[in-house]
Amino acid sequence: MSLLLPLALLVALLVDRLREPPSWMHPVVGMGRYLGWFKLTRLPAPLAFVAGALAWLLGAALVAFIALWLEGQVLLRLEPWLSPWRLAAAAVLIGLLLKPLLAWSMLADEAMAVETALRESLDAGRARLSRLVSRDTSQLSATEVREAAIETLAENLNDSVIAPLFWFAIAGLPGAAIYRFANTADAMWGYRDEREWSGKWAARADDALSWIPARLTALLITWPTLRLWHEARRTPSPNSGWPMAAMALRLGLRLGKPGVYVLHADGRQPSPDDLHAARAVARHAVVAGGALLALLAYMLRT
Template sequence: MSVALLLVCAMCLDAALGEPDWLWSRLRHPAVLIGQGIGWLEKRLNHSGQRRIKGVVVLMLLVLVACALGQFLTLFGSLIEIIVCAILLAQKSLVTHVRDVGDGLRASLPEGRAMVARIVSRDTTDMSETQVARSAIESAAENLSDGVVAPAFWFLIAGLPGLLVYKAVNTADSMIGYRTERYREFGWASARVDDLLNLIPARLTCVMIVALSGQWGRWSDILGDARKHISPNAGWPEAAMARALNVALAGPRSYDGQMRDLAWVNGDAPRNIGAYEVFRACDMLWKVWGLALALLSVWVVINLVF
């Protein structure tokens, strides 16, 4: 069975089942296990001197273990590959979490804040309705790239080893890739390699959103906003999503009680948004998934015929 066909099957399985509570309430999710391993290493190594070197060693260890595990799992056949790939894709769970924010906002502002706090790291206690909606849409755009397109891309390129390496590096970046006093040196390697692994997927995500929303005429504006973003990758899907929905994203936000004056994305568009725009973002998530599935399916058919 070709890798593309395996990926098509995994995408459909993830879309159908997502992350069922009955399973992950009894077992530890692989991403949780990866995170626990990273946390264990960080507590024991991230102190004293040579923190950057120690961080490089941790990253190399993660990559080697993930690659070896991926190779081992392929020995059990296509079904295991499909299941593992589906588990590490996040399409349905992403849509569910973003939609929960929209449902929360429809119920009440405090409920919306509680739901968005599950998917963003910024301060949510004093968020307005607009800020809650904006945060959810930004998270949707960024995680569409990080949690769906990038894992699928690396599985297609390098099978299970590639997928597991990506998930290990991405998890490390989300835990230790911050520019804080504690993590600046230790997480440097993880952050840089994560940027590299997401370079192509972020731009693929952007192109798919632009293609589906017919915003090719605003490509120069999207490019300009993407380059102003603090992340070399997250700005691409975010700028495309902002144009697709005709909303302003990013802008000032608070982290750990400190307000950060970040650049606006599509700043001339409406800034007063709410649940309706969140639901439209969810629709776009499924449209991108559908486009990716269609392209992969065409590729599978071409390979079967020719």
């Protein structure tokens, strides 16, 4: 049984190139639909906070229950401790259930599509980037579009790959599901606008669950240095700065969000080849991270 989750984790990464489930059955799409039901922004601040927290807790409990039930059904029906063949079958099934909770190939393809669009025109690059980021892209230069795409690739390397795998290693399918719910809730609710109070719990929950994985992601990208620590603290988020700063330092790039932060200010501006370089660095981090977290899952269960 100690091999079940490590094998399932590796299966999920191996089948990552498979097509995503249709939207009607994709778990992350379902999480988004649940979160979209709540219209809490017109409530007074204290009540909005309480309502947002309760909605988050109910959603987290639901996704944890569903994930635990699915994982339990696999274990109950296959009894993987009885033979290697049953173990392999259970690992494949749990790996297939884990796969929609992570998205490395999709992330890499979307980031590279920004560079492809930029070769067509600046407006095309801005439009493609707008699918990945929440910031206004209409006035960005080609350099700023590339900066944002590389930052998004680095940040979502944590959010969409390393963090779900980390929590899967710790707590199985329910751990990965709760993390993805928390990250989706933060992406939909965690803004400093009219959603601030209703999304405050969601934002803090995502911060807490991403704290260790974000730093692990940074260390999978580059070596730990005092410079990394200083650069990572320049962003408003306590976590997203770590993988972004790591990527900036690894590639020697200046990355930033206009008017908000600059990472590795003495680095060079991104060139058309740097998105390819960032994807290669991220791919190596996925391989190393997958092996490391599979080992962690094994060690926790022996």
